[in-house]
Amino acid sequence: xxxxxxxxxxxxxxxxxxxxxxxxxxxxxxxxxxxxxxxxxxxxxxxxxxxxxxxxxxxxxxxxxxxxxxxxxxxxxxxxxxxxxxxxxxxxxxxxxxxxxxxxxxxxxxxxxxxxxxxxxxxxxxxxxxxxxxxxxxxxxxxxxxxxxxxxxxxxxxxxxxxxxxxxxxxxxxxxxxxxxxxxxxxxxxxxxxxxxxxxxxxxxxxxxxxxxxxxxxxxxxxxxxxxxxxxxxxxxxxxxxxxxxxxxxxxxxxxxxxxxxxxxxxxxxxxxxxxxxxxxxxxxxxxxxxxxxxxxxxxxxxx
Ligand SMILES: [Zn+2]
Ligand SMILES: [Zn+2]
Numbered sequence: 001x002x003x004x005x006x007x008x009x010x011x012x013x014x015x016x017x018x019x020x021x022x023x024x025x026x027x028x029x030x031x032x033x034x035x036x037x038x039x040x041x042x043x044x045x046x047x048x049x050x051x052x053x054x055x056x057x058x059x060x061x062x063x064x065x066x067x068x069x070x071x072x073x074x075x076x077x078x079x080x081x082x083x084x085x086x087x088x089x090x091x092x093x094x095x096x097x098x099x100x101x102x103x104x105x106x107x108x109x110x111x112x113x114x115x116x117x118x119x120x121x122x123x124x125x126x127x128x129x130x131x132x133x134x135x136x137x138x139x140x141x142x143x144x145x146x147x148x149x150x151x152x153x154x155x156x157x158x159x160x161x162x163x164x165x166x167x168x169x170x171x172x173x174x175x176x177x178x179x180x181x182x183x184x185x186x187x188x189x190x191x192x193x194x195x196x197x198x199x200x201x202x203x204x205x206x207x208x209x210x211x212x213x214x215x216x217x218x219x220x221x222x223x224x225x226x227x228x229x230x231x232x233x234x235x236x237x238x239x240x241x242x243x244x245x246x247x248x249x250x251x252x253x254x255x256x257x258x259x260x261x262x263x264x265x266x267x268x269x270x271x272x273x274x275x276x277x278x279x280x281x282x283x284x285x286x287x288x289x290x291x292x293x294x295x296x297x298x299x300x301x302x303x304x
Contacts, residue, residue, distance in 0.1 A: 021064050021065050021066040021067070021168070022062055022063065022064050022065075022167060022168070022169060022170055022193050022194070022303075022304045023062070023063055023065070023301045023302055023303045023304055024060055024061070024062055024063075024191070024198055024223065024301070024302040024304060025060065025061045025062075025063050025070075025086070025090065025299070025300070025301055026060055026267075026269075026296045026297060026298055026299060026300040026301075027056060027059040027060060027061055027072075027076075027082040027085060027086070027298065028055075028056030028057045028058050028059045028076055028078055028082060028298060029055075029056075029058055029269045029270065029271060029278070029295070029296045029297060029298065030055055030056060030057050030058060030108075030270070030271060030272075030273070030278065031057070031058070031108060031229050031270050031271060031272040031273070031275075032057060032058075032077075032106055032107050032108025032109065033057075033107070033108065033272075033273070034055070034056070034057045034077060034078060034108070034273075035048055035055040035273045035278060036048035036049045036273065037272075037273035040273055042273070042274070044273070044276070044278075044279060045273055054081070054085070054298055055278065055298070056076065056078035056081055056082055056085075056298060057074075057076035057077055057078045057108045058074060058076065058108060058109075058202045058269055058270040059072065059073060059074040059075075059076045059078075059079075059082055060072075060073045060074075060200060060225065060296075061073070061086060061097070062166075062167065062170055062191060062193075062304065063086075063090060064167040064168060064170075065090070066168075067167070067168065068091055068095065069095070069098050069167055070086065070095070070097055070098065070167075071097055071098050071099045071100070071101065071166050071167060071170065071172075072097035072099070072100045072101070073100075073101045073102075073103075073189060073191075073200055074100075074101070074102060074103065074108070074109045074110070074112075074202070075100055075102060075109070075110050075111070075112035075113045075115075075116075075128075076108055076109065076111070076112045077107065077108065077111045077112055078112070079112030079115050080115055083095075083096075085298070085299075089299060096121075096123060096126060097126070098127070098166065098167065099126075099127040099128075099129055099156070099166060100113075100126065100127065100128045100129065100153075101129045101130075101158075101172065101174075101189060102128065102129070102130050102134060103186060103187045103188070103189070103200075103202060103203065104134065104179060104181070104183075104184045104185065104186040104187065104203065105134055105137050105182070105183035105184035106180075106203065109202070109203075110134075110138075113128065113138075113144065113147060113153065114143065114147075116147060116152045116153055117143065117146060117147050117152050118146065118150060118152065121152075122152060123152050123153065124151060124152070125151055125153070125154040126152065126153045126154065127153075127154050127156050128153045128154065128155055128156065129156045129157075129158050129164070129172075130155060130156075130157065130158060130184075131157070131158050131159070131160065131174060131184065131185045131187055132157055132159070132185075133181075133183075133184045133185045134183075134184035134185065135155050135157050137183045137184050138153075138155060139155065158174050158187075159174070160174050160175060160176045160185075160187070161173060161174075161175070162174075169193055169194040169304075170191065170192065170193055170304065171191075171192045172189055172190065172191055172192075173189070173190040173192075174187040174188070174189055174190075175187065175188045175189070175190060175199075175212075176188075177201060177203070177204045177205075177210060178204060178205045178206070178209040178210055179203050179204055179205050180205070180243075180244075186203060186204070188200060188201040188204070190221075191304070192304075193303075193304025194304065195303070195304065196222040196223065196302075196303065196304045197220070197221050197222050197223075198221060198222060198223040198224070198225065198302070198304065199217060199221045199223070199224045199225065200225045201224070201225065201226055201227055202225065202227055202269055202270040203227055203229075203245070203270060204227050204245070204246060205244040205245065205246075206244055206245075206246055207246045207250070207251070207254060214251070214254060214255070215254070215255065215258065218255060218258060218262050218263075218265055218266065219258075219262060221265060222265055223265055223267060223302055224265055224266050224267065225267050225268075225269045225296055226246075226251060226266055226267070226268055226269065227245050227246055227269070227270050228248045228251075228268035228269060228270055228271050228275065228277060228295075229243075229245040229270055229271065229272050229275065230245055230247050230248070230272055230274070230275055231247065231248045231249060231275045231276070231277060231284060231288075232247050232248070232249045233247060235272065235274040235275060236272070236274050248268060248275070248277065248288065251266075251268075252288070252291055252293065255293075260292045263291065263292030263293050264292055264293075264294065266293045266294060267293075267294045267295065267296040267300075267302075268288065268293060268294070268295050268296060269295075269296040271295075277295050280295075280297065
């Protein structure tokens with residue numbers, strides 16, 4: 001028995017020395033407006049209005065379990081629930097992120113910053129990493145500029161292509177993606193750990209509008225969290241050209257000839273309430289996963 005314990009502690013120690021402790025933790029997979037969705041009469045949404053289930057707006061954490069720290073990607077409108085989820089499932093106490101990264105100024109990605117303000121938590125110098133246009137947007141528009149002025153948050157400006165280091169072994173590089181940039185630029189984030197590399201792209205207009213080749217990126221990365229807002233164009237009664245996204249059906253065709261191993265690296269995320277990939281029991285979820293792709297779900301852990 002003692003030998004087993006010695007063995008265990010030895011490996012924990014080695015792990016600690018190597019710092020191989022970080023993992024990605026999925027905190028939400030829904031499009032900006034969340035689930036249930038305002039005014040929606042669809043049975044799937046109605047059901048979620050009637051009973052609380054944990055479906056949160058897209059966000060991921062990178063957790064360092066040895067040092068009990070994490071960085072957060074996106075400040076979603078579900079932020080209080082998401083930090084509580086981390087408390088409940090991981091840390092067993094409430095912990096604020098070391099730092100927050102935001103991709104762009106659409107509600108699902110930054111509106112949760114309000115919970116750090118005076119009317120809510122009243123944090124002190126919480127680091128918020130954003131690109132220059134987003135920084136300017138937060139610094140010059142209420143209510144966000146109050147968070148900056150009274151030091152609830154501390155803006156740290158990032159630049160596309162430039163690496164910053166976080167936790168023990170994590171580096172982050174923002175990459176420019178084409179999107180509806182009304183208030184800010186839009187970033188994807190390259191997140192590199194000691195052993196693995198992930199790419200987080202919750203929102204992008206269309207793959208063909210980008211100067212990068214998605215197939216090459218799948219080969220290069222270990223995990224890719226890809227915009228899955230709509231499965232196909234028939235899902236909503238709105239002019240879809242006003243809200244362009246790569247349809248999941250298009251992404252699947254684009255990646256069709258990759259090996260199963262490479263397809264397995266893809267985790268679809270940021271699904272609209274109309275995209276039944278949100279429902280793990282749907283035929284659509286079954287179909288997408290049968291093609292070799294994954295769907296990001298709350299509580300999923302992926303070692304970095
Ligand atoms: Zn979004
Ligand atoms: Zn709905």
